[in-house]
Amino acid sequence: MDPNKVDKVSDGMSGDGDMASVMGFSGFGKKARTFDLDAIFEQTRRTAIERSQRVFDERQKEDEGESSHSVKSSGSSQRDKAVTATSRKQESDSSDDSSSDSDSDSDSELIGPPVPPQLTAQEDDDDELVGPPLPPGYTGSTAHNEDDDEDDEGEVLDEDDDNPVKKIPDTHEITLQHGTKTVSALGLDPSGARLVTGGYDYDVRFWDFAGMDQALQAFRSLQPCECHQIKSLQYSITGDVILVVSGNAQAKVLDRDGFNVMECVKGDQYIVDMANTKGHTAMLNGGCWHPKIKEEFMTCSNDGTVRTWDLNSDKKHKSVFKPRSFQGKRVTPTCCTYSRDGKLIAAGCQDGTIQIWDRNLSVHTKFHCRQAHTPGSDTSCLTFSYDGMTLASRGGDDTLKTWDIRSFKKPLNVATGLTSYFPMTDCCFSPDDKLLVTGTSVKKDQGNGKLVFFDRTSFQRVYEIEVTNASVVRCLWHPKLNQIMVGTGNGLAKVYYDPVKSHRGAKLCVVKSKRKEKQAETLTQDYIITPHALPMFREARQRSTRKQLEKDRLDPKKSHKPEPPVSGPGRGGRVAAHGGTLSSFIVKNIALDKTDDSNPREAILRHAKDASENPYWVAPAYTATQPEPVFAEESEEDEEADKEPQWKKRKI
Template sequence: MQGKKVIPTTCTYNRDGSLIAAACQNESIQVWDRNLTVRPKFHYKQAHDPGTDTSCVAFSYDGTALASRGGDDTLKLWAMRQFNKPLFSASGLPTMFPMTDCCFSPDDKLIVTGTSVQRGCGGGKLVFFERRTFQRVYEIDITDASVVRCLWHPKLNQIMVGTGNGLAKVYYDPNKSQRGAKLCVVKTQRKAKQAETLTQAHIITPHALPLFRERRQRSARKQLEKDRPDPLKSHKPEPPVAGPGRGGRVGSHGGTLSSYILKNIALDKTDDGNPREAIRRHAKAAEDNPHWVSPAYSKTQPKAMFAQVESDDEEAKNEPEWKKRKILRIS
């Protein structure tokens, strides 16, 4: 403006993005065409009172109107065909936040904005104005704090409100709203169907059933006696296999005729006698009738000569000196 830079406080686009509107700190509202970015297409210098900041500008859904929420406690409606002056202006809407919103309803019939209050001096409201006459048609008491942000969602048809004390609320119509908060609403409890019938129920105590009965501690002897019939718990050995072997086990003897004969009829050749006595039994016969050993020595050694048995002491004396055991005596 006149070669000076100004700081915008808020801006917005229209629905198709062809127009860009911005409110600046010099109380002006400027609208640019997307195709003409050098100079604004629409410009109004004193849109709101000097020394105040415009907190919000919003296009209507049909793109023919613009609403502005000023820091001078006013809400104004501007026509895009005649931007030299506001069409309507509503006052008495206090605001103390630089981001207080205003918006259009999805059908462009209403304009809504919020009001601010001092702490402990009442509650903030959500105020609705009719677009054609700019009459205040409805208002909602939100909470005991200022209403800062508001949004009327076009698809959900629900109003979201944010307050100065950190509270967020969603307003919806059960019939006209779609999804959104309706999905979070607690469903009403279904009424139970009352059926008057007489039944005789059986009372079953769970601890009386064998499945839930706790096992009592028994002595080791009684436990062994109880486990005795069970072959798995008592580790009962497998009985011998009758007949031919199977399952990796060798069958018992006597299953065939040959094994019966070998077991009962065949002679037992095991010899448990003394071999020395068995040899001495033939000594006299060998002396009377020598046949193997004696004839070989009949000429050279007719009389048998045997080595004399010497004691261990004599053998030790006869050993050479280098073989004798040496004893070391320590005094």
């Protein structure tokens, strides 16, 4: 065969190989890569042995802490390095032997730029120590020590986080002046934007944190229940309506602006069975909204019933729960509440019992504690914890108790000595469910009312806040704002907050300066009513003062700035403020004259000597023609006649 032809064929084949490598399909026909599993398992076992030996040596160093042990550990570390190097070499040999056939082709086909030499050198020198030798007592690396420091800081932060007292927002406070009488109701909407307060003065005041300034004034005040004390106020779960429970038998529902939405019907007080009446027949004691259903709310009354209502039907109640005593007699519920999931209804009664029903079964109680509090005392508040397992009750017997509803016979914890003079004294759980808060009552001028915090598990009194020199009636800890609202017996509503831990709420209004009052630039004329005047002469009635002010501002005469008052002697033909007319000037000078003109004859003769010595007006005109005056001489008879009494004198 011709050698020239063989060379041409070989050149063509090489060209095809280059073309295949360029097109990316040169390795399609190669066999799959194989792995030696035995070698991989052996390498893993050796690595685990080395690591466990290293950890054991480090622990031994830390326990003994002697230099000799450090030398031994260094020797062991060198030995470990030798073992590691040997294992790496064996691994590389085994991997080379196992994959020499499969990787020979793939090594020649590396895609991408080559690895930098610094990286390869760093990998080769991993086991070489760089820098001065380590001290004999050194046991770990710098990174390990830094991790330890970070762990210590994290432990400190965790301790602060675990302490619930550190989370109480009480560094700052604002005071809202509701009135002069007891603030007996507090309500805060779910978003925390608006607060409503109600009291013994029958008023309900609306406070908007975003709209208030440092003056802290309510934007609306009304009396929705006329002359009845406000017992309870609560926003619905959507925040669009407010439940108002007062001293009468009919609860009301208002919207966010205070307008009436619904009023419950009053029942027939002559019917004995309260289940057959359409509504309450006696004074209300409390009420609350359902936590899941926005149209349902509940009220309890002195007629011995707890009733649920539907917002859309005001003609009749939804269901009736009748608490009974041990003898089956009617008892009065003083407070009521829903569980967090809305499936249970709890009521505290005057005979000291706490009775809990299933919401859908109104006949028999599901849980019943006969002697929860002292019989005859008013249980003022019941509230469930956020996990739904614990019930807290604030009794009129000056106690605060917690109950596990799964074992409802005995209380979990009891706190005594908490004075309560009001039938609506509150208690509530903190947002993290670790604290329980309630208020204490005091008599007038006999101390300060306090806000007392208890640890939920140990029930130790962990913190106190002295609020004011009056009783603390209502308390509310909002979970979103992390702020505590307090209603007191002297008409104040206080808000406690922390600038760092709290959000919005009171922080919005304390940063706003007080607004200046708007003053009218021009004085508007009074509207004169002339009923019998002709239409052409009647004045147009002013519908709005603002529109009239805008019209007067466009009038060049009415909008002219008045000239300021003149001070001093006067200028430009204007006299000073003591008088703009001659009469006022004369009146002012007469008022300043201190002479006594009570005797006119003496006032005239006071100028006689000066007139005779220096005549100026009359005397010079008659000097030439005026005769000398001749006066009659007085005789003794005249003197005696002057001495005679007036009735003896002769009439001339």
